[in-house]
Amino acid sequence: MSVIMQAKQQVKIAVMGYNAGSVKYAKYYAEHPTIQLAGICDLRDDEAEEWSEHVQATVFHNLPKLLAEQKPDILHLALPVMEHLPDLYIAAEAGVHMMCEKPMGLSATDLKQLAAICRQHSVQIIPSHEALFRPEYSDLARQVRAGVIGSPGVVHVRRMMTGEEAYGSRLPSSSAHRIEPIMTLFIEEIEFMSYLLGEVESVFAQHIRKERTEYALLTLKYECGTIVNMEGILGYPSPATSEFEMAGNQGIVRSSPKMSASVEIRRGGSEFRLVSPAFEDAIDGYIRSVLNIATYKTEPIISLEASWKTAVVIQAAAYSASNGQAVTMRSFRLTDGWWRDA
Structure with a gap:
């Protein structure tokens, strides 16, 4: 039996942002036996109808509200590069692990600040490396x-x-x-x-x-x-x-x-x-590694520094x-x- 199947409860993952990639992952999370899709955060006005065509999940307009009400273990960000930092900070301060496309920030200073806040709150940023x-x-x-x-x-x-x-x-x-x-x-x-x-x-x-x-x-x-x-x-x-x-x-x-x-x-x-x-499949291996990080506090295969x-x-x-x-x-x-x- 794999370490993931030994987990006592489902890992809760929320998704933020709407694009082809986030839809693919949201569908995957909704069907995964050890994952609970904990909600969607999308700031657009027409997001609820679009998301309902793909998955059944509560759509939030506000990230802090989603984190407070759903208490996910992991937040999967699918946002433009310029929008990564504010939501990464919000999630880290809430004690939530993060999955994010590269690059997470726009400067070495961003990287140092992200690393510091992650250490402070004992969370990981998991670069997308399918x-x-x-x-x-x-x-x-x-x-x-x-x-x-x-x-x-x-x-x-x-x-x-x-x-x-x-x-x-x-x-x-x-x-x-x-x-x-x-x-x-x-x-x-x-x-x-x-x-x-x-x-x-x-x-x-x-x-x-x-x-x-x-x-x-x-x-x-x-x-x-x-x-x-x-x-x-x-x-x-x-x-x-x-x-x-x-x-x-x-x-x-x-x-x-x-x-x-x-x-x-x-x-x-x-x-x-x-x-x-x-x-x-590649997505199965990647998500297995993500679940291990959230459940057993292992380190990401690709570090924040290497991703930068x-x-x-x-x-x-x-x-x-x-x-x-x-x-x-x-x-x-x-x-x-x-x-x-x-």
């Missing part, structure tokens, strides 16, 4: 750490999404025309590669938009010596898909949606083997795409208003 639990990525991590391909040298990642999956019916504003597609395409991939490989040393990026299609190319050099090339397309005519190939000095591991297994490993010329596909470093790499990539030059991370500093002006 990608770590994708079968192909979890298997890749296991194979690399087991030394199956030796020392990783070069990685190629390709990710494609439809415009609707990324933005819905809108396009990002011109002020965010570089950072938003780069973040949408690559933030989870960068976070995963940093989780596996360590610190990013430098980044070079290119970005092109043509009508409703966007193309981005990133080259990341890690301090361990590994080079990671990421190619992404927004506006692809098929649903979201990703594939990768990692070459080490003793072999290659790769994954593609066309494969029936999670990853394929090649060593010594024609020698290869397939790793059986995992039976757990990923956001800084995204900004460095947007800066590189704007001026055509590589950025060295040790000398890179965020500028005021970077999220608005990138």
